[in-house]
Amino acid sequence: MATVVVADDHSLIREGVVRVLERGGHRVLAVAADAVELLVQVDIHRPDVVVTDIEMPPSCSEDGLAAAVDIRGRHPETAVIVLSQYLEGDYALTLVGDRPQGVGYLLKEKIADPDILNDAVRRVSVGESVLDPDAVTCLVRRGRPHDPLNTLTPRERDVLGLMAEGHSNTGIAARLAVTVPAVERHVTNIFVKLGLSQANVDQHRRVLAVLTFLRG
Amino acid sequence: MTEGRVQSGPVSASLEQRVLSVAPQPVFVVDHEGRVVFANNAAARGFGYDHPEDMIGLPSHQTWHHRRPDGTPIPTDECRLLAATRAGVAAHGPHEWFVRADGSMFPTTWWCAPFEVDGDIGAVFAFTDLTERHAAEEARRARDAAEIRAAESLAAQRRILEAATSARRQIARDLHDGAQQRMLNVLLALQLTREHVPSELEALDSMLMDAMAEARHAITELRDLAAGIHPTILNTRGLVPALRSLSARTAVPTSVTAHDYGGAAAEIESCAYFVVAEALTNVVKHACATVVEVDVDGDADTLQITVRDDGCGGATPGRGLGLVGMADRVTAMGGELSITSPPRRGTTICVRLPRRSAPVRPSSSLPAS
Numbered sequence: 001m002a003t004v005v006v007a008d009d010h011s012l013i014r015e016g017v018v019r020v021l022e023r024g025g026h027r028v029l030a031v032a033a034d035a036v037e038l039l040v041q042v043d044i045h046r047p048d049v050v051v052t053d054i055e056m057p058p059s060c061s062e063d064g065l066a067a068a069v070d071i072r073g074r075h076p077e078t079a080v081i082v083l084s085q086y087l088e089g090d091y092a093l094t095l096v097g098d099r100p101q102g103v104g105y106l107l108k109e110k111i112a113d114p115d116i117l118n119d120a121v122r123r124v125s126v127g128e129s130v131l132d133p134d135a136v137t138c139l140v141r142r143g144r145p146h147d148p149l150n151t152l153t154p155r156e157r158d159v160l161g162l163m164a165e166g167h168s169n170t171g172i173a174a175r176l177a178v179t180v181p182a183v184e185r186h187v188t189n190i191f192v193k194l195g196l197s198q199a200n201v202d203q204h205r206r207v208l209a210v211l212t213f214l215r216g
Numbered sequence: 217m218t219e220g221r222v223q224s225g226p227v228s229a230s231l232e233q234r235v236l237s238v239a240p241q242p243v244f245v246v247d248h249e250g251r252v253v254f255a256n257n258a259a260a261r262g263f264g265y266d267h268p269e270d271m272i273g274l275p276s277h278q279t280w281h282h283r284r285p286d287g288t289p290i291p292t293d294e295c296r297l298l299a300a301t302r303a304g305v306a307a308h309g310p311h312e313w314f315v316r317a318d319g320s321m322f323p324t325t326w327w328c329a330p331f332e333v334d335g336d337i338g339a340v341f342a343f344t345d346l347t348e349r350h351a352a353e354e355a356r357r358a359r360d361a362a363e364i365r366a367a368e369s370l371a372a373q374r375r376i377l378e379a380a381t382s383a384r385r386q387i388a389r390d391l392h393d394g395a396q397q398r399m400l401n402v403l404l405a406l407q408l409t410r411e412h413v414p415s416e417l418e419a420l421d422s423m424l425m426d427a428m429a430e431a432r433h434a435i436t437e438l439r440d441l442a443a444g445i446h447p448t449i450l451n452t453r454g455l456v457p458a459l460r461s462l463s464a465r466t467a468v469p470t471s472v473t474a475h476d477y478g479g480a481a482a483e484i485e486s487c488a489y490f491v492v493a494e495a496l497t498n499v500v501k502h503a504c505a506t507v508v509e510v511d512v513d514g515d516a517d518t519l520q521i522t523v524r525d526d527g528c529g530g531a532t533p534g535r536g537l538g539l540v541g542m543a544d545r546v547t548a549m550g551g552e553l554s555i556t557s558p559p560r561r562g563t564t565i566c567v568r569l570p571r572r573s574a575p576v577r578p579s580s581s582l583p584a585s
Contacts, residue, residue: 010397016404023411061452085392087439088449089464090457109435112403112428 001025002125005041007032007052007064008083017051017111024118035063042071042078048125049079051117053108054091068095072103079124083108087135096129104130104166128166151193159186160209237268245340247333250276250298262345264317276341280314285321297328301339304330314343322347373548374573381446381486388446396438403431440465447489455485459492459510466496468525470508477514480571487549488512488521488569491542495523495565498538503527503563519571524564531557542567549573 004026008014011033018028029045032038034057042050050071056064068080072095081104084091092105104124110116110132120130152160155176162172169187173180190196194209229237236243242259244252255268263280265271277295284290292298300307309326316322326343406428413421442448443465450458456474463470480488492510499505505527513520531539539555542565546553551569 010401012401013404016408019408085396085439086443086448088457088461090449090453090461108400109403109432112400112407112431114407 001027002048002121003045004028004049004051004121005030005032005038005045005047007035007038007041007050007056007067009033009053009056009060013053013111017117020111020114020117021051021121024114024121026118026121034058035067038064038067039070042075046075047078049081049121051081051083051121054082054084054086062091065091065094069097072097072099079103079127081106081120081124081130083111087132089135092131092135100129100166101127102129105135106130106132107134123166128168129164130166131164133165148194152190156186156190156193159183160190163187163190163209241342242344243340243342244271244276245331245333245338246276246297246301247338248302248336250295250301252276253333253338259343262322262343263314264320270317280316281312283315283321285313297326297339297341300328301330302337304337304339306330323350370548370550373544377487377545377548378483381483381490384446385451388442388448391438391442391445392448396435396442399431399435399438403428403435406431450486450489451482454479455488456512458485458489459512462489462493462496463508463510466508467500468496468503468505468508470496470510472510472512474512475514477512477519478516478571480514480519480569481573484519484549484569484571484573487545487551488519488567491545491553491565491567492521492523494538494542498531499523499525499527499563502531503529505562514571517571519569521567521569522564523567524562526562528559529557529561529563530559531555531563 004021006014006017006021006028008017014031014033018031021028026049029047030041032041032052035052036058038050038052038056050068052064052068054062054064056067065082068082071078072080079102080095082091082095083106085108087107095103095105102124104120106117106120110120123130149157149160158176159172162175167175169180169183173183176183190209196209236254236256239256240258242256242262244255244259247253252271252274255263255271257268260266260268260271263271277290277292277298281295281297282290296307296309296312306329307327309324312324312326313321314324323346324343325346326341328339328341331338331340406424410421410424413424443461447458447461449461456472459472459474463472479485496508496510499508503525505525508523508525511522511524513522543553546567546569549569550573551567553568554566555563556566557563
């Protein structure tokens with residue numbers, strides 16, 4: 001169970017998200033209809049997680065995303081999930097910055113998928129990162145010339161994709177129906193191929209691998 | 217008009233007569249009836265005679281000033297030359313036409329001053345043939361007109377292009393804020409409805425899930441459609457993030473390399489984006505390429521974009537609407553597009569655009585000729 005503040009400028013969506021989260025066992029402390037109100041509510045309530053739309057008033061541009069970045073700076077203990085109408089890796093990268101822990105990027109329609117939304121809230125609240133599986137599919141599918149990612153085997157790409165979605169080695173092993181040591185071997189190969197073998201902290205390398213993946 | 221050799225008048229002629237006879241300015245003198253009593257060499261040449269003597273005694277009005285360029289006659293009592301001569305006053309005809317000995321006409325400007333001839337009133341005339349000046353002015357007017365037409369046509373092209381871009385942006389916006397948002401509401405409503413379905417009505421729940429799957433498809437299609445029409449990221453984040461996003465949606469592996477080009481005006485970035493989009497569409501459709509490289513670079517004044525593929529080449533400018541449309545877009549923004557496409561050796565499209573576009577002038581503010 002996590003405490004949440006929800007922000008969306010459409011009241012139907014806002015109420016729907018609140019309903020889905022509460023039925024999923026989370027507790028919604030406050031809602032906001034724009035980015036300014038969101039910052040105020042977060043300052044007051046200090047929730048575990050913020051779930052916010054990217055496009056919101058006042059300017060109806062990326063105000064929600066800017067507020068999310070702001071919140072991550074002001075309240076490092078608060079995790080943030082942004083909901084996007086667009087499939088844009090660039091938005092995810094802005095949010096992640098150099099700290100992918102406790103962030104999520106989901107396509108907006110995932111709010112009608114209670115399992116995904118509630119699981120994402122739970123996972124970011126414990127410091128994992130969650131990337132929309134559709135966004136990951138899109139990133140995996142695109143090939144780029146002269147890209148170290150091209151040297152990965154299909155299975156290594158699967159593993160990296162699941163890492164980007166925020167899964168642990170155990171979680172990846174379960175999803176791919178392989179053993180944990182097998183996943184660990186893949187992860188080591190990925191680090192080597194992406195030139196991350198010198199980094200000494202495993203978690204750090206994991207973050208860098210995901211960033212390499214996201215940035216292309 | 218000037219003579220190459222020094223002329224001299226009759227030996228007995230006065231200095232004044234000799235000066236007049238060689239002066240490049242056409243001068244002639246008429247008596248009170250308008251008959252020529254003196255003409256210098258320049259005047260004879262101007263009217264198309266071999267010698268000034270050929271003009272002596274000729275009635276000036278009836279010989280050189282009797283009709284207008286449209287052929288209508290100038291009656292004697294309307295003749296300003298005669299009127300000035302008889303009135304004994306100085307006069308000036310800035311825009312007149314004279315008739316040459318061979319019947320052809322030339323535009324002229326003339327001056328006259330009263331002059332005593334044999335104890336009676338007469339006049340001395342000087343004139344200038346304006347043919348060359350008129351031709352030069354005509355050429356300048358034609359050149360200005362051509363420049364204005366070209367500028368107007370370019371401005372019109374740009375206005376059309378910018379109107380089309382703005383319409384695309386609005387359509388994409390409406391798809392996101394309208395249809396996509398409403399489908400989202402539908403999706404959410406269906407999910408909330410499912411919560412009220414009793415567990416024994418499994419068939420109903422499965423129908424609701426089918427409806428939700430349809431709604432998800434619709435949302436995905438609307439998202440792809442809007443991104444193809446005008447990606448929002450182009451407005452919010454500019455050219456390079458939009459190109460990266462475009463490359464991710466392109467079926468052929470595409471890399472985007474962006475040097476620090478310093479940004480460009482929104483309409484220029486928009487033009488550049490759609491040119492690259494068109495180029496990538498062509499690559500996917502025709503080039504049989506395995507990789508595409510998009511390079512964005514620039515200097516103080518220019519944004520330069522290169523799209524290079526390793527496909528079959530042989531793309532011909534002017535053949536196929538895609539390339540023509542790309543060239544039109546670039547030209548309308550004051551840029552240049554070049555295509556290098558040798559058979560079997562890939563295609564390289566290079567676009568150069570001014571980073572800051574000149575403001576589109578409404579046609580009424582164009583300079584007058």
